[in-house]
Amino acid sequence: MRASLRRVWGLCYRHLALYRRSWPRLLELMYWPILQMLVWGFVTAYLAGLQQNTASVAAGILLGGVLLWEVALRSQMGFAITFLEEIWSRNLGHIFVSPLRPGELVAGLMTMATLRMLVGVLPAVALAWALYGFGLFRMGPVVVLFFAALMLMGWAVALGVTAMILRHGAGAEPLAWSVLFGLTPFACVFYPLSTLPVALQWVAQAIPAAHVFEGMRAALTEGRIDGYHLGMAFGLDLLWLLVLGRVFRAQFEAARRSGALLTIGE
Amino acid sequence: MTPDPAIRAEGLTKRYGDTLAVDGLSFVLPRGATWGLLGGNGAGKSTTIAMLLGLLVPSAGRVTVLGHDMARDRFAALARMNFSSPYVALPHRLSVAENLRVYAHLYDVPRAGTRIAELAEALQLNEILDRPAGQLSAGQKTRVALAKALVNRPELLLLDEPTASLDPDTGDWVRSWLERYQAESGCAILLASHNMAEVERLCGHVLMMKRGRIVDQGSPADLAARFGRDNLEDVFLDIARNRSAAGAKIGESTA
Secondary structure, three states: OHHHHHHHHHHHHHHHHHHHOOHHHHHHHHHHHHHHHHHHHHHHHHHHHHOOOOOOHHHHHHHHHHHHHHHHHHHHHHHHHHHHHHHHOOOHHHHHOOOOOHHHHHHHHHHHHHHHHHHHHHHHHHHHHHHHOOOHHHHOOHHHHHHHHHHHHHHHHHHHHHHHHHHHHHHHOOHHHHOOHHHHHHHOOOOOHHHOOHHHHHHHHOOHHHHHHHHHHHHHHHOOOOHHHHHHHHHHHHHHHHHHHHHHHHHHHHHHHHOHHHHOOO | OOOOOOEEEEEEEEEEOOEEEEEEEEEEEOOOOEEEEEEOOOOOHHHHHHHHOOOOOOOEEEEEEOOEEOOOOHHHHHOOEEEEOOOOOOOOOOEHHHHHHHHHHHOOOOOHHHHHHHHHHHOOOHHHOOOEHHHOOHHHHHHHHHHHHHOOOOOEEEEEOOOOOOOHHHHHHHHHHHHHHHHHHOOEEEEEOOOHHHHHHHOOEEEEEEOOEEEEEEOHHHHHHHOOOOOHHHHHHHHHOOOOHHHHHHHHHHO
16 A cells, blocks of 8 residues: 555656646646636626626626636646656656556546646636635535535546547547537536536436536525535546546556557657 | 576567567576567567566467566566666656656655665766756766666666667766676666677677567577677678578678
């Protein structure tokens, strides 16, 4: 166990050393979440002004949606991009011939994804409070569970993306940035699930984030914790992690058979 | 009890579709020996090394490293071996010391700081420990790659062209250092190289590969004697060009 934790730390140390040496990388982590928050913050301020109600609940729902969706986005990108860093630095060969197990690799990537997400999202949360008076944590401790559920979903999607990179090499790299954006309409970030056409509601029901945002709206508008949506979010997270974890494992072994681990960066 | 050999390869085969990259390779590398793996481009050396490292799953056959079956127990073997190649980089933006610390963690090296200090002293890295790996000369990169490969005190070292792109002076320094290290540590080394003089100097036994097969093997002196040649380079050319010593003499005299 101790050796296993040390190997995970070795992988994290490698990436933390990279950030210590490069403040632009740190800045880049914060850039998009803050930019998104600013744009949506002004939109909500405008809408709130039209309604003559600066403390509009709608404003809170929009900003809360933006900030929480960034948790999923940054977790997914943090995982996938940390893996890509190894490909770009042509270091993957050394990593894969070290005693680092695939499960430890995944644990290291999840740890780095969490750190990257916190560095990216927390400044945006603080700015939302400072600029627009929106406190994400006014929903109460349940917001930590929302964070956790969205992080798990981000990791699950990233496992799938990493599996695609193992299978298709550099050609699949753009998925690291784009794939979760494709889920945005069905994640019901800014509108209730019932807004979607019935057929698409079935799709949304299978996405953990859609349940998180239903739960967030219940917390913001009614001040209650919706146990059903919270339970569905975590249940689906578990299912996604299991399925996509198996896909990752299968692709890793397929790459060992096909020789893709030797040519993955080419 | 006799210890398990460093490597035991039995009928090692790798097939990519219709292409047979490695064809039924069998050999036993004893503990403490330095062997060479020679062959032209496409002979199957890199594929063989990748299978020995567990990076590539053989289509058929079996590899045990230090007694561990690579199909079932590769991580136990990987903790006791290491690998160096100029074609696999270390993260360029990390300093030399940071890179070595990363691998000390990955290999769970006890007293990592002391080990890194020992390697820095032995491989003359002290002055470059704080420099980013990407800013090093080819010779410095080779020494850092060797330090990475030795960080876990491996019992088996796989070296893929360790002196490629080095000037003769630096290349000679690395070869001398490897000779000394091998004698002191008793580590087994499998060396893939295109530098025949290097192989003659370092290796007690040579596996000659062609089209995925071992076509001949023996000590450099035995191979030279068997082929009627003065050096391994001519043996290599004989095998690569399917010529005999007599044929070569005719070819040379009519050229």
